[in-house]
Amino acid sequence: MTTKEYNECVSEHADGLFRFVIKNLNDEFEAENIVQNTFEKLWVRIEHIDIKTVKAYLYKIAYHEMIDVMRRSNRFLTLDNAS
Numbered sequence: 436m437t438t439k440e441y442n443e444c445v446s447e448h449a450d451g452l453f454r455f456v457i458k459n460l461n462d463e464f465e466a467e468n469i470v471q472n473t474f475e476k477l478w479v480r481i482e483h484i485d486i487k488t489v490k491a492y493l494y495k496i497a498y499h500e501m502i503d504v505m506r507r508s509n510r511f512l513t514l515d516n517a518s
Contacts, residue, residue, distance in 0.1 A: 436481050436489065444489050445474055452497050459501055469500045 436444075449470060457466040473496045477484060484492055 436484050436486050438481075440486050441478065441481055444477070444486075444493075448490060448493055449474070452493055455494065456497055456501055460504065465504050469497055469504065472500055473497045 452473060453466055453470050456469045457463060460466055460469075473493055476496050477489070477493060
């Protein structure tokens with residue numbers, strides 16, 4: 436993947452990726468972070484990713500990032516009704 440293809444990929448997939456994440460998390464701040472981290476991971480592996488499979492790669496990375504965020508948020512127990 437070239438730098439030009441990367442930039443086109445960001446333009447083409449950023450909005451859809453953001454909508455996918457925000458639909459599942461309902462947290463705009465976390466959704467922005469996940470999308471940014473996803474494109475950062477794509478940039479790091481730019482030489483190894485084929486342009487034909489980039490959409491699947493992006494959504495897979497975003498999904499795993501989303502799961503990590505959910506797991507982190509579930510680690511904290513609320514002790515409101517504990518006696």
